[in-house]
Amino acid sequence: MAKLIDGKIISAAVKAEVAKETEELKKKGVTPGLAVIIVGEDPASKVYVANKEKACEQMGFASFKYALPENTTQEELIALIEELNLKKEVSGILCQLPLPKHLNEELVINTIVPEKDVDAFHPQNVGKIMIGEFDFLPCTPAGVMEMLKYENIDITGKECVIIGRSNIVGKPMSMLLLHKNGTVTVCHSRTKNLAEVTRRADILVAAVGRANFVTADMVKEGAVVIDVGINRLENGKLCGDVNFAEVEPKASYITPVPGGVGPMTIATLMKNTLTAAKKQNGI
Ligand code: GUN
Helix, strand or coil: CCEECCHHHHHHHHHHHHHHHHHHHHHCCCCCEEEEEEECCCHHHHHHHHHHHHHHHHHCCEEEEEEECCCCCHHHHHHHHHHHHHCCCCCEEEECCCCCCCCCHHHHHHHCCHHHECCCCCHHHHHHHHHCCCCCCCHHHHHHHHHHHHCCCCCCCCEEEEECCCCCCHHHHHHHHHHCCCEEEEECCCCCCHHHHHCCCCEEEECCCCCCCECHHHCCCCCEEEECCCEECCCCCEECCECHHHHCCCCCEECCCCCCHHHHHHHHHHHHHHHHHHHHCCC
16 A cells, blocks of 8 residues: 655645745735746646646736737747746746647747746756756656655665656656656656566656556556656546556555646746746845
8 A cells, every 4th residue: 555645735835835935025025926828729738727827826926827829920929928038027937838839849948038937948947957056946847856855755876767758857857866866767668678667666757648557567566656647538537647546556655646746846836936036036
């Protein structure tokens, strides 16, 4: 029987801390503000953006939402970001990904000034993470680290295996675990004998984007299993990358979906927005 790592409880603790600091900051005349841009009608993205808005409200942040139509041009999107880059009330800018196919995500990411890049996607922030001198931590990997810390799970010397090499999760996750002295392996679609590699993991992070991908035979007895996946099944239910029913009896700790890593991502975003507001005001 694994212990459940409850993202709702841990994220609430992080957010309570952010809300408290925000209250203090507001007394100094500074209100953190988050601008969220969403282009098109992707239903999952709409839910994520609504959750981010709700969290801003809970924190006492100002929130600015820009819901742009699917046929928005590259020029229009860049012009909006350039406007937000200059806007004093906006401490952080987040453009919800994925963008419609005709838009260039890389260009969008590069246009957000690094000081307002609360996703930590800009090459300058990515580079800082690499050398361990970051202002912002990428939201999902940082959320995972917060969960491990909360549960007092030691990373030093542990075999950490990540499935997935995305810029958003897999790659930055590997860096954060490495900074905490884990022995890190990153697996991907071309990895040979995947189950053999994942069975070595003391800490297994699944960030594949495929429902129930991680099965019991891929997990070592007593492993810590972190499920970053959020997949929607045909019946409308949310499901992670880990086959929870199979894996849970083997794991020592496991994160559920929903209610695991997801809420942690938003809590880190709130933390980053607060950090941005403080830095921009010399606090
Ligand atoms: N789409 C899925 N996850 C994320 C995220 O963390 N940030 C942004 N901007 N888009 C996403």
